[in-house]
Amino acid sequence: xxxxxxxxxxxxxxxxxxxxxxxxxxxVQPQPVTVKNALVVAxxxxxxxxxxxxxxSRPVEIWTADGDQLNMLMLFxxxxxxxxxxxxxxxxxxxxxxxxxxxxxxxxVSLVEATxxxxxDTSLVESYDLRPTPFAGQxxxxxxxxxxxxxxxxxxxxxxxxxxxxxxxLMLFIGTxxxxxxxxxxxxxxxxxxxxxAS
Amino acid sequence: MRTLRLGVALGLALLxxxxxxxxxxxxxxxxxxxxxxxxxLLMPVDVELMELTTFGRTEPKADWTEAGTRHVSxxxxxxxxxxxxxxxxxxxxxxxxxxxxxxxxxxxxxGAVGNSILLHQYLEPAKLPSKQGKFxxxxxxxxxxxKETTDADYALFFFMRDSYSSGGRVAIxxxxxxxxxxxxxxxxxxxxxxxxxxxxNVVWFNRLMRPQGDLxxxxxxxxxxxxxxxxxxx
Amino acid sequence: xxxxxxxHVLGGLCACSALALAGCQTTGSPAGRVNAGYRPDLASDExxxxxxxxxxEQSYKRSRFVLRDAALNDYVREVVSRLADAHSGDIRTYxxxxxxxxxxxxxxxxxxxxTGLMLRAxxxxxxxxxxxxxxxxxxxxxxxxxxxxxxxxxxxxxxxxIGLGVAGVGALSNISxxxxxxxxxxxxxxxxxxxxxxxxxxxxxxxxxxxxxxxVWAQLIEERSADPDPKSxxxxxxxxxxxxxRMQTLKTQAESFExxxxxxFADRYRQALxxxxxxxxxxxxRLRQYPRSLKLFEIIARTQGEDALVAxxxxxxxxxxxxxxxxxxxxxxxxxxxxxxDCPVDVHRSLGLVxxxxxxxxxxxxxxxxxxxxxxxxxxxxxxxxYLTVSPS
Numbered sequence: 001x002x003x004x005x006x007x008x009x010x011x012x013x014x015x016x017x018x019x020x021x022x023x024x025x026x027x028v029q030p031q032p033v034t035v036k037n038a039l040v041v042a043x044x045x046x047x048x049x050x051x052x053x054x055x056x057s058r059p060v061e062i063w064t065a066d067g068d069q070l071n072m073l074m075l076f077x078x079x080x081x082x083x084x085x086x087x088x089x090x091x092x093x094x095x096x097x098x099x100x101x102x103x104x105x106x107x108x109v110s111l112v113e114a115t116x117x118x119x120x121d122t123s124l125v126e127s128y129d130l131r132p133t134p135f136a137g138q139x140x141x142x143x144x145x146x147x148x149x150x151x152x153x154x155x156x157x158x159x160x161x162x163x164x165x166x167x168x169x170l171m172l173f174i175g176t177x178x179x180x181x182x183x184x185x186x187x188x189x190x191x192x193x194x195x196x197x198a199s
Numbered sequence: 200m201r202t203l204r205l206g207v208a209l210g211l212a213l214l215x216x217x218x219x220x221x222x223x224x225x226x227x228x229x230x231x232x233x234x235x236x237x238x239x240l241l242m243p244v245d246v247e248l249m250e251l252t253t254f255g256r257t258e259p260k261a262d263w264t265e266a267g268t269r270h271v272s273x274x275x276x277x278x279x280x281x282x283x284x285x286x287x288x289x290x291x292x293x294x295x296x297x298x299x300x301x302x303x304x305x306x307x308x309x310g311a312v313g314n315s316i317l318l319h320q321y322l323e324p325a326k327l328p329s330k331q332g333k334f335x336x337x338x339x340x341x342x343x344x345x346k347e348t349t350d351a352d353y354a355l356f357f358f359m360r361d362s363y364s365s366g367g368r369v370a371i372x373x374x375x376x377x378x379x380x381x382x383x384x385x386x387x388x389x390x391x392x393x394x395x396x397x398x399x400n401v402v403w404f405n406r407l408m409r410p411q412g413d414l415x416x417x418x419x420x421x422x423x424x425x426x427x428x429x430x431x432x433x
Numbered sequence: 434x435x436x437x438x439x440x441h442v443l444g445g446l447c448a449c450s451a452l453a454l455a456g457c458q459t460t461g462s463p464a465g466r467v468n469a470g471y472r473p474d475l476a477s478d479e480x481x482x483x484x485x486x487x488x489x490e491q492s493y494k495r496s497r498f499v500l501r502d503a504a505l506n507d508y509v510r511e512v513v514s515r516l517a518d519a520h521s522g523d524i525r526t527y528x529x530x531x532x533x534x535x536x537x538x539x540x541x542x543x544x545x546x547x548t549g550l551m552l553r554a555x556x557x558x559x560x561x562x563x564x565x566x567x568x569x570x571x572x573x574x575x576x577x578x579x580x581x582x583x584x585x586x587x588x589x590x591x592x593x594x595i596g597l598g599v600a601g602v603g604a605l606s607n608i609s610x611x612x613x614x615x616x617x618x619x620x621x622x623x624x625x626x627x628x629x630x631x632x633x634x635x636x637x638x639x640x641x642x643x644x645x646x647x648x649v650w651a652q653l654i655e656e657r658s659a660d661p662d663p664k665s666x667x668x669x670x671x672x673x674x675x676x677x678x679r680m681q682t683l684k685t686q687a688e689s690f691e692x693x694x695x696x697x698f699a700d701r702y703r704q705a706l707x708x709x710x711x712x713x714x715x716x717x718x719r720l721r722q723y724p725r726s727l728k729l730f731e732i733i734a735r736t737q738g739e740d741a742l743v744a745x746x747x748x749x750x751x752x753x754x755x756x757x758x759x760x761x762x763x764x765x766x767x768x769x770x771x772x773x774x775d776c777p778v779d780v781h782r783s784l785g786l787v788x789x790x791x792x793x794x795x796x797x798x799x800x801x802x803x804x805x806x807x808x809x810x811x812x813x814x815x816x817x818x819x820y821l822t823v824s825p826s
Contacts, residue, residue, distance in 0.1 A: 105816055
């Protein structure tokens with residue numbers, strides 16, 4: 001397995017070298033920032049925003065503190081009824097199920113779990129400890145996740161979110177269980193606690 | 200003709216990023232005590248040898264891989280003596296039942312961190328701006344489990360892939376040169392990393408990438424091993 | 434056996450790239466049926482295949498995706514040993530937690546059985562049909578044949594790599610290698626037909642009703658027909674005989690293999706699967722392929738009878754889909770589930786959620802109350818309680 005992981009990494013590296021003329025990551029400064037004109041978050045540390053073309057026109061950004069494979073913060077900032085959290089590729093149009101405005105907290109978290117499973121191509125994903133928590137001034141909720149990626153690395157996750165005016169605002173953080181989740185957990189908790197919907 | 204060949208050489212040089220090895224480190228010296236030489240856990244050596252066929256397909260060779268793995272292990276044992284280290288081979292299967300999965304997780308985590316270093320530390324377009332060039336990668340303090348189980352101070356990971364051009368491939372490289380196209384020949388790539396088992400920090404990391412080197416012979420493996428361990432803290 | 438989408442082609446590729454990469458110039462013995470206890474010479478091309486596949490297999494031993502349940506592994510091993518007979522010691526089976534219909538065989542005898550197949554097989558005879566087919570690939574050394582045949586193909590395609598080299602991305606020839614590997618990993622149409630033939634021979638000799646081999650395909654065709662966006666399939670599907678053709682051929686062949694005393698072993702299969710069943714349904718539901726899942730559950734209900742889990746998970750699909758008319762369908766399914774034995778406690782929570790959305794707070798309160806009474810340590814307890822106190826925003 002390690003051979004394949006590394007081989008794939010090399011192929012990926014070579015692809016990046018060959019095709020990416022621009023930087024793949026952009027600095028996120030440790031100061032309040034409005035994500036896609038929709039959600040204000042206040043990081044205390046510098047993060048890196050991943051430039052992904054297919055996400056540019058969607059209400060989502062992905063950040064990482066230590067590299068995508070080690071941790072990721074996904075910010076869903078106003079996903080509308082009928083829209084999926086990530087865009088499905090043309091080759092698999094129903095890869096990601098749509099969000100529905102009428103979803104309960106249980107259903108939103110279940111959707112996040114399903115989306116994570118598809119995104120990481122794993123069936124080893126589960127959510128637990130769903131509970132009500134205010135988020136961005138709304139009656140929100142939070143839940144935790146366990147997942148194992150194809151690289152066999154154990155990961156932990158934490159999501160906090162709420163629906164406002166029929167749109168979903170949700171922050172999802174995942175990182176390696178042994179280190180890179182805990183390394184940024186406090187920072188992420190504080191960002192979740194202070195997030196607000198841009199007026 | 201000569202300019203074309205020069206072009207091929209230049210292309211290759213560019214592709215292989217000019218220098219064969221590229222090292223990052225957090226420390227320059229191992230922490231040594233009076234009592235004993237630093238105990239370094241040698242994680243299972245991951246070596247694979249391939250043949251580059253006429254039209255560029257790589258075909259792993261079992262017998263070469265067997266020989267290469269053996270030669271590298273011998274070379275590492277020699278290196279060990281030269282450097283006054285206690286290099287201890289690590290075998291997951293010999294670890295106690297209760298901790299095996301946990302230790303396996305640490306190895307997998309090292310794979311993820313190693314990939315991240317190769318990507319974000321070495322590749323200009325994939326650099327993480329927040330790091331500002333700092334080399335501060337870590338597996339975290341949970342690596343203490345490895346220290347507790349093995350009484351080692353460091354862990355050394357060693358990975359190498361080596362490919363050799365077949366006769367047909369060499370011919371194609373010549374034709375390519377005539378056409379002004381750089382056709383890649385066999386390449387040796389590898390990386391090695393040293394992890395401090397107190398805090399999980401990757402204290403030294405080296406990447407090797409060059410169009411020469413040969414693990415099929417004992418002498419070649421010795422040279423390649425030394426090359427990959429360039430700059431290892433003393 | 435079958436590859437439902439291109440993504441899985443690549444998934445399988447990664448898992449097996451070591452095997453696919455291994456083709457060598459030294460050719461060994463001509464490919465033919467292997468003897469029991471066979472091991473090739475390390476220096477041969479077949480030896481390389483085995484060597485790298487053995488290395489790959491080492492990593493499976495600790496993979497989190499391999500199911501460890503001893504009883505289930507023993508059960509599958511018994512089925513394999515009934516089919517493979519003298520060769521059963523040469524085949525090692527790994528049950529992979531992957532919710533798609535698939536099984537695969539590596540040249541060294543490492544067989545993968547995916548949990549999506551276990552959910553879809555209606556009885557032990559159907560599982561045996563698929564495993565027999567995979568054992569056929571092993572016995573006839575199909576991967577080795579493919580490697581030898583693909584070597585020339587590969588060298589042709591790699592010429593493309595030189596073309597890309599001109600554009601300054603020489604190393605991209607790795608990608609064209611991957612495309613070749615996809616072809617390589619797929620068995621040829623003739624090999625699939627041969628494996629089908631061996632499979633039906635082995636299963637009927639082991640006492641399984643041979644007609645079930647075609648039933649597997651009939652079910653898959655029916656399930657796929659429900660998909661509004663059927664995956665066109667990519668490389669692998671192209672080289673497979675069509676499912677219809679295989680189903681027809683197997684159906685015709687079944688008659689000549691029928692013997693008195695052959696059975697489906699449906700009860701034994703159900704019993705062995707019982708502890709795993711909820712996980713299988715959960716994994717299927719998580720794919721969010723609503724029409725296919727509903728069709729699959731319908732097939733299961735039709736062949737095995739609707740039990741509480743089938744009814745409950747049908748309800749879950751309707752509840753999560755949120756399409757027009759789904760709400761009454763969900764409630765009806767949950768109510769059926771409650772009348773059946775061993776209904777999951779979660780049915781009350783699900784009913785509560787549906788009633789809550791319908792604005793029926795009294796019914797929601799009753800269902801949630803029942804859920805919390807039956808599951809006092811539910812880890813979403815606070816959330817459930819809050820539904821009843823906080824008005825929806």
